[in-house]
Amino acid sequence: MIPAAFDYVRASSLAQAIELLRDNPDGAKLLAGGHTLLPALKLRLASPELLIDIGGISEIKGIEVGETHVKIGALTTHAELLASEPLNQIFPVFREAANVLADPQVRNRGTIGGSLANADPAADWPAVVLALRAEIEIAGAAGRRTVPAEDFFVDIFTTALEPDEVLAAIRIPRPKPGTRYTYRKIRHPASGFAVVGVAAGVQMQGDIVADVSIGITGAANHAFVGRAASDFLIGKALSQDNIGEAAKMVGDITECLSDRYAPAEYRADLIRIELGRALLALSS
Ligand SMILES: Cc1cc2nc3c(=O)[nH]c(=O)nc-3n(C[C@H](O)[C@H](O)[C@H](O)COP(=O)(O)OP(=O)(O)OC[C@H]3O[C@@H](n4cnc5c(N)ncnc54)[C@H](O)[C@@H]3O)c2cc1C
The missing domain is CATH 3.30.465.10 (Uridine Diphospho-n-acetylenolpyruvylglucosamine Reductase; domain 3)
Known part of the structure; x- marks a missing residue:
């Protein structure tokens, strides 16, 4: 596919890129690595009048x-x-x-x-x-x-x-002392993107969870924080039972995306499983 015609400017500063955006409120798009935008142009999912290449800033x-x-x-x-x-x-x-x-x-x-x-x-x-x-x-x-x-x-x-x-x-x-993070992902077999991806961080004080942070992608319209699980785990032991309960909470309350590869119930299950595995990995 061939993109629709567009003008191209290679911006030399952030100020110039912003000025070009301001002067072309409807018709301009920033170009960084191009690995999302260029396929979108070729498929005519996007047809900006002006491409502002920010790659040299x-x-x-x-x-x-x-x-x-x-x-x-x-x-x-x-x-x-x-x-x-x-x-x-x-x-x-x-x-x-x-x-x-x-x-x-x-x-x-x-x-x-x-x-x-x-x-x-x-x-x-x-x-x-x-x-x-x-x-x-x-x-x-x-x-x-x-x-x-x-x-x-x-x-x-x-x-x-x-x-x-x-x-x-x-x-x-910077992380608080003793904090560890991990990221787990179930890849879509065709695109490689996340069907569900879970990033988690845990700070332990002795055997007790002092802090937890959770980010989830792939499952819903946009990435979100798994707050129910963090609220539940803080002040508790990172035991298998508590991890299971916390992971279930996030899976249960999330309104998941649904498609032919991964229906919503499957994605909710993947949240429970992958969040459980991420927390388990951080517990040892
Ligand atoms: C084959 C393939 C496989 C991929 N697999 C994965 C994957 O497994 N996981 C994953 O996360 N991603 C994946 N991607 C996406 C890849 O990570 C892209 O590089 C990324 O999504 C977009 O970054 P980019 O720099 O290429 O942005 P571009 O394509 O240049 O821009 C993307 C959009 O962001 C806007 N934009 C870019 N930079 C800025 C900025 N600084 N400020 C404001 N707006 C900006 C642009 O205007 C455009 O709308 C894949 C892409 C391809 C082609």
Whole structure:
């Protein structure tokens, strides 16, 4: 398939990209890695008049490890997240998740910012940033703002981004001592996307759960926090019974997507099973 005709500008700064978005409120699209947008153009699912290539904007590239936070530029590729030693020393969950995301070709071009901004209900990073309690840094014509990941994913392919805004970075608080994270995914056999993906973090104090965070993708219209399970587990032992009860709570209350491959009841079961397995892995 051949895309509809469009104009193309390679933005040299964030300010220029924002100005172009502001001047073309209905007809412009940002281009990052292109691994979602280009197929959409070819299939004519999107036909913007202007493509604003942000791939060369150095301000939104790279990984910074700070005293209190880790900051990941929106243009950081999946492959860079997989390979970064400083990042994975603190959050090995990035390697775990990037390893099961697509294939090396997609990982070399696709960006975490593009994935989060696109908000595909089956994408992997949304679950991870929710479990990490990340904040999304957004730059727009009205200035900068920060949105907790939990409020960023609004609906299917819909986020808190306004049309004239760019996702600039992901800011993650350093983990509290003793916190461990994991990501588990049931891959769709054809697309490789998550039928259900679960990211979880657990902080233990002795035998008692001091904190839990859970992000779930693939199951519903958008990635969400498994709050019922966290509320239930905090202050309890991470026993098989408690894990089973917590996982059941999230599966029971989630309104799941349904398709020919995975009906809603099956997805709800996968939440129960995969969340249970993730918590069990963090209990040992
Ligand atoms: C074969 C294949 C397999 C895949 N498998 C998986 C998988 O298993 N798991 C998974 O999670 N993903 C998967 N993906 C998607 C892949 O991760 C994409 O790279 C990602 O979803 C989009 O990132 P991108 O940088 O390519 O964005 P682009 O395609 O350039 O853009 C995607 C959308 O986000 C917008 N956008 C991009 N960057 C920004 C920004 N900084 N601010 C605001 N808006 C922005 C664009 O305007 C566009 O609407 C797969 C893709 C392919 C082609």
